[in-house]
Amino acid sequence: xxxxxxxxxxxxxxxxxxxxxxxxxxxxxxxxxxxxxxxxxxxxxxxxxxxxxxxxxxxxxxxxxxxxxxxxxxxxxxxxxxxxxxxxxxxxxxxxxxxxxxxxxxxxxxxxxxxxxxxxxxxxxxxxxxxxxxxxxxxxxxxxxxxxxxxxxxxxxxxxxxxxxxxxxxxxxxxxxxxxxxxxxxxxxxxxxxxxxxxxxxxxxxxxxxxxxxxxxxxxxxxxxxxxxxxxxxxxxxxxxxxxxxxxxxxxxxxxxxxxxxxxxxxxxxxxxxxxxxxxxxxxxxxxxxxxxxxxxxxxxxxxxxxxxxxxxxxxxxxxxxxxxxxxxxxxxxxxxxxxxxxxxxxxxxxxxxxxxxxxxxxxxxxxxxxxxxxxxxxxxxxxxxxxxxxxxxxxxxxxxxxxxxxxxxxxxxxxxxxxxxxxxxxxxxxx
Amino acid sequence: xxxxxxxxxxxxxxxxxxxxxxxxxxxxxxxxxxxxxxxxxxxxxxxxxxxxxxxxxxxxxxxxxxxxxxxxxxxxxxxxxxxxxxxxxxxxxxxxxxxxxxxxxxxxxxxxxxxxxxxxxxxxxxxxxxxxxxxxxxxxxxxxxxxxxxxxxxxxxxxxxxxxxxxxxxxxxxxxxxxxxxxxxxxxxxxxxxxxxxxxxxxxxxxxxxxxxxxxxxxxxxxxxxxxxxxxxxxxxxxxxxxxxxxxxxxxxxxxxxxxxxxxxxxxxxxxxxxxxxxxxxxxxxxxxxxxxxxxxxxxxxxxxxxxxxxxxxxxxxxxxxxxxxxxxxxxxxxxxxxxxxxxxxxxxxxxxxxxxxxxxxxxxxxxxxxxxxxxxxxxxxxxxxxxxxxxxxxxxxxxxxxxxxxxxxxxxxxxxxxxxxxxxxxxxxxxxxxxxxxxxxxxxxxxxxxx
Numbered sequence: 031x032x033x034x035x036x037x038x039x040x041x042x043x044x045x046x047x048x049x050x051x052x053x054x055x056x057x058x059x060x061x062x063x064x065x066x067x068x069x070x071x072x073x074x075x076x077x078x079x080x081x082x083x084x085x086x087x088x089x090x091x092x093x094x095x096x097x098x099x100x101x102x103x104x105x106x107x108x109x110x111x112x113x114x115x116x117x118x119x120x121x122x123x124x125x126x127x128x129x130x131x132x133x134x135x136x137x138x139x140x141x142x143x144x145x146x147x148x149x150x151x152x153x154x155x156x157x158x159x160x161x162x163x164x165x166x167x168x169x170x171x172x173x174x175x176x177x178x179x180x181x182x183x184x185x186x187x188x189x190x191x192x193x194x195x196x197x198x199x200x201x202x203x204x205x206x207x208x209x210x211x212x213x214x215x216x217x218x219x220x221x222x223x224x225x226x227x228x229x230x231x232x233x234x235x236x237x238x239x240x241x242x243x244x245x246x247x248x249x250x251x252x253x254x255x256x257x258x259x260x261x262x263x264x265x266x267x268x269x270x271x272x273x274x275x276x277x278x279x280x281x282x283x284x285x286x287x288x289x290x291x292x293x294x295x296x297x298x299x300x301x302x303x304x305x306x307x308x309x310x311x312x313x314x315x316x317x318x319x320x321x322x323x324x325x326x327x328x329x330x331x332x333x334x335x336x337x338x339x340x341x342x343x344x345x346x347x348x349x350x351x352x353x354x355x356x357x358x359x360x361x362x363x364x365x366x367x368x369x370x371x372x373x374x375x376x377x378x379x380x381x382x383x384x385x386x387x388x389x390x391x392x393x394x395x396x397x398x399x400x401x402x403x404x405x406x407x408x409x410x411x412x413x414x415x416x417x418x419x420x421x422x423x424x425x426x427x428x429x430x431x432x433x434x435x436x437x438x439x440x441x442x443x444x445x446x447x448x449x450x451x452x453x454x455x456x457x458x459x460x461x462x
Numbered sequence: 463x464x465x466x467x468x469x470x471x472x473x474x475x476x477x478x479x480x481x482x483x484x485x486x487x488x489x490x491x492x493x494x495x496x497x498x499x500x501x502x503x504x505x506x507x508x509x510x511x512x513x514x515x516x517x518x519x520x521x522x523x524x525x526x527x528x529x530x531x532x533x534x535x536x537x538x539x540x541x542x543x544x545x546x547x548x549x550x551x552x553x554x555x556x557x558x559x560x561x562x563x564x565x566x567x568x569x570x571x572x573x574x575x576x577x578x579x580x581x582x583x584x585x586x587x588x589x590x591x592x593x594x595x596x597x598x599x600x601x602x603x604x605x606x607x608x609x610x611x612x613x614x615x616x617x618x619x620x621x622x623x624x625x626x627x628x629x630x631x632x633x634x635x636x637x638x639x640x641x642x643x644x645x646x647x648x649x650x651x652x653x654x655x656x657x658x659x660x661x662x663x664x665x666x667x668x669x670x671x672x673x674x675x676x677x678x679x680x681x682x683x684x685x686x687x688x689x690x691x692x693x694x695x696x697x698x699x700x701x702x703x704x705x706x707x708x709x710x711x712x713x714x715x716x717x718x719x720x721x722x723x724x725x726x727x728x729x730x731x732x733x734x735x736x737x738x739x740x741x742x743x744x745x746x747x748x749x750x751x752x753x754x755x756x757x758x759x760x761x762x763x764x765x766x767x768x769x770x771x772x773x774x775x776x777x778x779x780x781x782x783x784x785x786x787x788x789x790x791x792x793x794x795x796x797x798x799x800x801x802x803x804x805x806x807x808x809x810x811x812x813x814x815x816x817x818x819x820x821x822x823x824x825x826x827x828x829x830x831x832x833x834x835x836x837x838x839x840x841x842x843x844x845x846x847x848x849x850x851x852x853x854x855x856x857x858x859x860x861x862x863x864x865x866x867x868x869x870x871x872x873x874x875x876x877x878x879x880x881x882x883x884x885x886x887x888x889x890x891x892x893x894x895x896x897x898x899x900x901x902x903x904x905x906x907x908x909x910x911x912x913x914x
Contacts, residue, residue: 061711066519067540069533070792072508073525087500092507092525102503109491109501109578138543160712198714201866203835241681243914272495272596274632276639337497351490352500387838390829390860391912394632394639399860399912401838419836421862421912423680458914460680 031075031175034096038079039177041104042086045079046117046176048309048348054168057141059193062149062161064142076348077103078117085110087352114336119180120311127299128306130214133167133187140217141165147219148193148226155227156197163193163207167215174311182311188302189215190445191222195230204416205384205404206230211445213300229383229404237407237415239461245379245434246422246457247372247408252382253452254443258360259389260396260426261292265319267330267345267355271338274394276427277325284323287433289365292320294329294345296358302445303359310346310353317343331355362449365436372435372453374411380459381406381413382422391423399423420461429454467611470531474538476513477549480612481534482749483509483527484791487570488604491577493585495596501574508791513537514551514773518544523792550776554751556615561746563621565650569603570623572652577601580655584662588631591663593670595634601627601655608749616751623650624742624896626884629658631666633673640672640857643828643842645884647896649742654883668843668855677857678844680913684821685861685906686814689880691827691841692901695861696804697887698830698837700725700732701899703865704759705785705797705889706774708834716778723765726869729807732760734769736784736800741898742883743800750795752784759802760869771797789892796890804901807875814874814905821847822911824859827885838862860912868906876902 031047038045051073058066076089077099086107090099142165149161166189173183190211197204206229208222248256269275277285296304296314305314310332318326330338331346331353347356373381385400402420406413430452437451463483471479485507492500510523511534520540522533569577581599588597603625610618626647633640642665648654687695702708709715735756736745745754750772758766770778771786774797786795815823826842840860846853879902886894 064518064544066521066794067544068521068523068794069536069540070523071525071529071533072523072792087502088504089502090505092505093527094505094507098505102505106501106503106574109498109574111498138540158714196712198712198718201718203833205833268494272598272632273634274596274639274641276637333499351492351502354499386833386836387829387831387840387860387862390831390838390840392640392858394641399840401836401862401910401912403833403836419862419864419910421680421838421860421910423860423912423914458680460682460910460912462682462908462910 031173034075034077034099035175035177037096037100038077042079042081044117044177045077046174048076049173050074050170052168052170054166056164056166057138057145058164059145059149060162062153067138075099078352079103079107080113081107083113085113115332117176117178117180118311119176119178120174120182120307121180123182123306123313126297126304126306128184128186128213128304130187130300132215133189134169136167136215141167144191144217144219148223151219151223152195152226156230159195159197161193161195166190176311180311182307184306187213191216193222193226195226204233206233209444210442211302213302232406232413233404233416235415236418239380239407239417239420239459241459241461243456243458245376245455247369247376247379247381247451247453249381249383249451250439250441250443250449251384253362253449254447256382256385256388256398256400257426257429258447260393260398262357263393264396265328267328267334267338267340270328271334276396280325283325285325285427286320286323286430288323289433289436290320290323290430291363293318293361294357294359295361298359301359305358308344308346309348312342312344312346314344314358329355329357360447364438364440364450366438367435369437369439369451372437372451373408373413376408377410379408380417380422381408385422396426398426420459423458429457463609464611464617467617470534471611471613474534476515476538476541476613478514478551478613479511480610480750481509481511482791483609484606486604486606488602489574491581491601493581493597493599496589498578510791511537512794513541514549515541516545517547517549520544521794550773552772552776552782554614554616554772557618557747557751558616559618561620563605563623563650565623567652568623568650569625569652570605584629584658587659587662588629588666591666591670593633594631594666596632598630599628610749610751612751614751618747618751620745620747622745625652625655627655629662629665631669633669635673638673640669642669642672647742647883649740649744671855672857675855675857678822678859678911678913680911682908683911684818685909685911686821686823686847687904687906688825689878689901689903690882691824691839692904693803693882693899694827694830694839694885696732696901697799697802697899698832698839699863699865699868700759701734701799701802702832703834704734704768706768706770706778707797709768710774710777719765719768721765724763725760725765726763726872728762729875730760730763730869730872731758731805733758733805734799734802738801741801741881743897748784748786748795749788750786752782752786754784757783769797769799771795787895789895793892796892798889798895799887799897801881801897802899803879803881804875804904806877806879806902809874809876811876811878811903814876814903815847815852816850818847818850822859823847823852824861828858834865836862836864862910862912868909871907871909872904873907874905876904878902
C-alpha cells in the first residue's frame with residue numbers, strides 16, 4: 031500500500047488506497063448431500079487520487095504492478111469530478127467487535143456435520159424434501175491508508191448458515207428456507223431447523239384467496255424482502271440530492287406511524303454488517319433514520335455530503351467501484367405484540383413471508399408489487415394454508431403511515447437487517 | 463503456459479481437473495444527473511482449479527498465479543474429502559484452440575474522452591426534457607481472456623469483449639417519482655451504444671408522461687408482450703426451468719420435466735444456444751471445454767431437450783449442450799442460458815390486438831425473476847388495449863405466471879423476432895452474466911397483473 035502511495039505522491043496532490051484481503055471457505059450441500067468444498071482467496075486494491083484538483087480512480091486484483099494502477103487512476107482523473115473533500119487521515123478509532131478467532135478454527139468436518147444436522151432434521155419432518163445450502167466461514171481484512179498519513183485496518187470474521195428446502199407435490203413447488211450469519215461461529219442447527227420446519231408446517235396445504243384489499247402481516251422475512259428496498263433508496267443522501275427521493279423535503283416531519291423506529295447501526299458487536307470505520311476511513315456510527323415516525327436524517331458518504339452541504343454519516347461503501355452511500359445494518363425497533371396475537375386479531379387477511387419480484391416495481395416511489403412465493407391465508411384468526419398464484423401490490427409510505435401493530439418477534443435476516451413482524455391495515459391482493 | 467498447466471494437472475490424482483485463468487481490463491463511467499460521478503478503470507488477474515473425485519467436488523480460487531500449485535492440491539484434497547460414490551461426468555475429446563475476441567468497433571480503442579462526450583450528449587438530451595428531475599447513466603466495457611486447461615487434454619484460450627449501457631430518466635412532481643430506462647448491450651461493437659439520441663429523448667418524455675398516467679387495476683388480463691419483454695418472459699418462464707441442475711438430482715422434478723411433455727401449443731418453439739452467432743450469449747466453448755450448440759428446449763409445444771453441464775448430462779444420460787458457464791474465476795461453472803428465444807410465428811401485431819376488448823400491452827423490461835414454477839417479470843412501458851386498439855398509457859406493470867399454465871395460454875406468436883442484448887442473468891450469486899433473449903410479439907390469455 032505504501033508503495034502505491036509513494037508512486038502516486040510523485041504525480042498527484044493526494045491519494046488514498048483501500049485494500050481488502052479475504053479468504054472464505056463455503057461447504058455446499060445439494061440434494062440433501064455434501065456436494066462441494068470451496069476455498070476462495072482474494073486481494074483487491076482500490077486507489078483514489080486527486081490530480082489538478084480532480085478525482086481519479088482505479089482498482090486491481092491479482093498481479094497488477096503498482097505503477098500501472100497509478101497510471102490508470104491518473105488517466106481517469108482527467109475526466110474526474112472536482113475533488114470537494116480531503117481523504118480522511120484515520121489513525122485511531124473506537125473498536126467494534128467483529129473478529130472472533132474461533133471462526134478460523136472451526137474445522138471443515140464440524141461445518142459438514144452442522145449442515146447435515148439441519149438437513150437430517152428437515153428431512154425427518156417432511157419426507158421427499160430436497161435441501162440445498164451452504165455453511166461458510168471467512169475472514170476479511172480491510173485496510174485504508176492515505177497520503178495525509180492516515181492508516182487504519184480492521185479484521186472481520188464471518189460465519190453463515192443458509193439452507194433452502196424444495197418440496198414438489200402434485201406439480202406444485204414449495205420453497206422454504208432460512209439464513210443466519212454472525213462474526214462468531216453458529217454451531218447450533220436448531221434455530222435454522224426450527225424456522226424451516228415452522229414454514230413447512232404452515233404451508234402444508236394450499237388455501238383459496240380472492241382478489242380484494244385486506245389486512246396484511248409482514249413477517250421479518252417479509253419486511254426485509256418487500257418494504258426495505260424503497261426506504262433504503264429514499265434515505266440515501268444521493269437520491270435526496272438528486273431530487274429523486276419522495277422524502278427529500280420531509281426531514282423532521284412525521285410521515286410514518288409514531289411507533290416506527292429505523293436505525294442504521296454498525297456498532298452492534300459481532301454482527302456481519304458492523305464495522306469500526308466505513309470504506310473511506312470515516313468512523314462508523316449509529317444513525318437514527320426514523321424516530322417516532324419522524325424522518326430524522328439521510329445517510330451520506332464524503333463526496334455526496336460535500337455536494338449536499340452536509341457531512342458524511344460514515345456510510346461510504348464500495349461495491350465494485352468508487353464509494354457511494356450505503357447502509358451497514360438496519361434495525362427496525364421491535365414492538366410489544368406477538369405474531370400469534372396479530373394472527374388472532376385478523377379476521378381475513380394474508381401473511382407475507384417471501385415476495386418474489388418485489389424490487390421490480392418503481393422502488394423510487396415506494397411502490398412494490400410481487401408474487402407471493404411464500405405466504406399464508408388467515409381466516410378468523412387462524413392460518414388456513416399457503417396462498418399461491420397471487421400477487422400483492424402496495425406503497426411503503428401508505429402502508430407504514432399507520433400500522434396496526436409492531437411485533438415482538440425481532441430477528442436478524444442474513445445479518446444485515448433486524449426487524450420484527452409488521453401488521454398493516456390494507457394491501458391489494460390480485461389472485462387468479 | 464500450456465505445459466505449465468498440464469504439468470500441474472498431471473501431477474494430481476482426480477477423476478477430472480480443470481484450471482481456468484482470467485485476465486481482464488474494464489472501464490466504467492457513471493453519471494448522476496449533471497455529475498459525472500465515476501470514471502474508473504479496473505485490471506484483474508486470477509484463477510481457479512476445480513477437481514472431481516468420487517462424485518465430490520473441490521474448488522479453489524486465487525488472485526496470484528503463484529498460488530496455482532497449492533490451490534490445485536487443495537481442490538483435489540477437498541474433492542477427496544467430499545467424494546463417496548462413483549463420479550459421473552460426460553467424457554469430452556481434447557480440444558486445443560484459440561478464439562480471438564470478435565469486435566466490430568472495439569470499445570477499448572474508443573478513448574475515454576469520446577465515450578464521455580457521447581454520454582454527455584445523451585445526458586443533456588434527457589436533462590433538457592421539461593419535467594425531468596434527474597438522470598442516471600452507467601456505461602461499462604470489459605475485455606476478458608480466459609485460459610482453460612483440463613485433464614481431458616484440452617487447452618483453450620478465449621477472449622471476448624462485452625459492453626453495456628443503461629440510461630435512466632427520472633421525472634418527479636408533488637412527491638411522485640417515475641422512471642424509465644433503456645439498456646443496451648453488445649458483444650464487441652461500440653456502435654450499438656452510438657446514435658441513441660432519439661431513444662434518450664423518448665425515455666425522458668415517457669418518464670414525464672408517466673406522472674399523469676393511471677395505474678392498472680390488479681387482476682387477470684389478455685396481455686400482449688413486445689419482443690423485448692417476451693424475451694425476458696421466455697428467459698424467466700421457461701429458460702431457468704430448462705437448466706438441468708434444477709432437475710438432475712430431484713426425482714419429482716425429473717417426472718415433471720420428462721421429455722415429450724406438452725408445455726404449450728403446437729406453434730411454440732423455444733431455443734437456447736451459444737452457437738447462434740454474434741449475440742451477447744454467444745461463444746465457441748463453455749467453461750468445461752464443451753463446444754457450444756443450439757438446443758430446442760420446446761419443439762412444437764413439447765419438451766424436447768434441456769440445458770446441461772457435463773455432470774448433469776452424465777447423470778441424466780443425455781448429451782452436454784455447452785451451457786456450463788462461470789461469471790469469473792471466483793466461481794465454478796454452473797448450468798446457464800446463453801441466447802434464449804421464441805421462434806417467430808405468423809401473426810401480425812394488428813391481428814394480435816384486434817380481438818382484445820380490454821387488455822394490457824406491455825413493452826420493454828425492468829426486471830424478472832423465477833422460482834421455477836411461478837415467475838414474475840416487469841414491463842418498462844405499458845398501455846391499455848381497448849376494443850382492439852392501443853389506448854392510454856398506464857404505469858409500468860409487474861406480471862406473474864405459472865409455468866404449468868402460462869405457456870399453454872400463449873395463443874398468438876408474431877412474425878417479428880427481435881433479440882434484446884441489454885440484460886444480464888443472475889443465478890447462485892453469479893450476476894450479471896451476459897445473455898441475450900428475444901421473441902416476436904406474443905399474446906397471453908388470462909395473465910396475472912399486479913395492481914391496486
